[in-house]
Amino acid sequence: MAENQPFSLRQSSISRQELVELVRSQLEALLQQGNFPGAKALLVPVQPADIAEAIEGLPKAMQAIAFRLLSKQEAIEVYEYLDPSVQQSLITELRDQEVLDIVDKMSPDDRVRLFDELPAKVVRQLLQQLSPSEREATSLLLGYKVGTAGRIMTTEYLAVKEDLTVSQTIERVRVLANTSEIIYYLYVTDRERRLTGIVSFRDLVIASSEQRLSEIMTRDVIFVHTDTDQEEVAQIIQRYDLVAVPVVDTENRLVGIVTVDDVLDIVEQEATEDIYALGGVEAGDDNYFQKNIFTAARKRVVWLFVLLLANTGTTAVISAQENVLEQVVALAAFIPLLIDAGGNVGAQSSTVVIRGLNLKTVGIKKALQVITKETLTGVLLGVMLGIAVIFWAYFLEGSLPIALTVGISLMAIAILAAVSGSGLPFLFGALGLDPALMSAPFITSVVDVLGVFIYLTLARTILQL
Structure with missing residues (x-):
């Protein structure tokens, strides 16, 4: 070229x-x-x-x-x-x-x-x-409030009265088609502009020209209100495979529609916010990579300070059990392995639960069922990882008590991480907070503190220190 x-x-x-x-x-x-x-x-x-x-x-x-x-x-x-x-x-x-x-x-x-x-x-x-x-x-x-159906809807749609005939409706469509964002459906209203039904163009074409819209329209209409959250609007359009969903006010009067192209923007926006939250980054509407370094740092520093404060708990636990580490120095070498493994298990559990909550595939009513399943998964993962670590620790240190301490601790930490990672998002949801705020770094910090405590407590017991 x-x-x-x-x-x-x-x-x-x-x-x-x-x-x-x-x-x-x-x-x-x-x-x-x-x-x-x-x-x-x-x-x-x-x-x-x-x-x-x-x-x-x-x-x-x-x-x-x-x-x-x-x-x-x-x-x-x-x-x-x-x-x-x-x-x-x-x-x-x-x-x-x-x-x-x-x-x-x-x-x-x-x-x-x-x-x-x-x-x-x-x-x-x-x-x-x-x-x-x-x-x-x-x-x-x-x-309308930002983030609601009223704010993202378009007022460019075709609405007709239910007492019109099919021929009158087709003539009206010819006149108004250029003013509508979509022309796949006609929204039918009464004289007070209340939404009463919907007619597809297929139904309009095959109907007799003298039939009234009230005779051929579908009365069971899926709609949202102006104050419906935009994420819920996106889920409704996705669930029912709609091209658009009508928006009504408190008196059921038709005021706009939300189209599928707007929903794609919403899905991207909501997914971006959740991903930022999972990574401990303050979300924003603009492109993160177009920010200067000071703005980028500001959006990340708040969570990092919170996590730094949480991680001081790990330091406090180690300081309190300092005599255990002094007597068996080899125990210190396995602390990073244990807390990292626990953080990974917790992050996996929280990710799948938060994703399920966002997609509405799980809810508070299924919390016990989900937590139980994740706990059993944590047990299975802990056993598999624990056995592998026992052999590895014994190979490195040549001490069966130390190897058992590390392996059993990993089993307990994996179970703790699975319970925390699956349970905390439900807790936040029940409190009316965003489950995504229970981000992977935050759960990792919690598991770190408790994991080190479990490890050193087991070491004191098993090694009889």
Whole structure:
């Protein structure tokens, strides 16, 4: 492939990520040369999501130039895929009318996400310049609590009255189809806009033209309320394989829909928060790798201080049993092995339980059953690991009492870790706290303290010190 030759995605056999990087590098080279027609031609066959990623990888000074090469419709589509930090940067670089044209054509839910990242003064200015219908839709979403269905829903949907005939409905769809984010379903309401049913386009096409919607609609509608947590919305869409779910207010009036593409964003966001919590890192909405070192350190230092405080318990236990270690110095060599093994078992148990809680495959009612299963698993793991460690310790030290002390301690620690790792997330959940806060590092610290105590207590008993 020539260095600056435009290409088609359909003709390429390389991976998507490689293709995006190729587009980015060629786009940067063309912009440096001032070859704007070539750069514009390069982007023609590329999908909006890939264009957005390629622009994000450009030097900041080139991002606005590359964005201006897109047609108006392409620019609107690409803008919605850009990272919020790049969106903000472009707002300051583009002319007021360019910004207004893009923001006004964005879907309301995407526009709200952008406004969440912008300074309040800029948001007020943009709201004042939006068209009346878009300003009303955006203001509606901004009035709901962050993280709820009302905040992530879109007001671009098709709703019809239940007393319309099929022919009247089809004619209305022809008029309003361009204003809806999805046209797979029609939401049916009564005269007070209360949600009464749903009609698929399949049902609409095969029905008689004179039939009323009230005769063919499905009345058993799955819906959520405006204050429903966004994670629960995602689970409902996933469970029932929905393309979208309608959102109603306290009086059951239809006010919006949440679509499956919004749910994918939610799933990624919630999974990221849980992973950060499991690693003892303060979660955030922006890209962690774009932060400066001081911000990155701030998001990690809080948990590290908590864990540091917890780990002082291990030091206190060792200091209290110092005479045991002085009499049998070899015992100290196995402390890292024992606490690391216990931490690993605890982390595994907590991970599977937290995952089950998030997916709603287990709940508080099944806590005893899950903890029992994990405890038995811990017993089995402890026996297997303990036997292996007995042979290893005997090989290293040549002392059966020391080997038995290490092996039995590992068995006890594995059981303790399994119980702690599976039980503590349920405890946090029952207290109304996020189970993910019982992160792997925190459980490891707890197991470390108790594990060392068990080990040195058993050593004193078995070795008769």
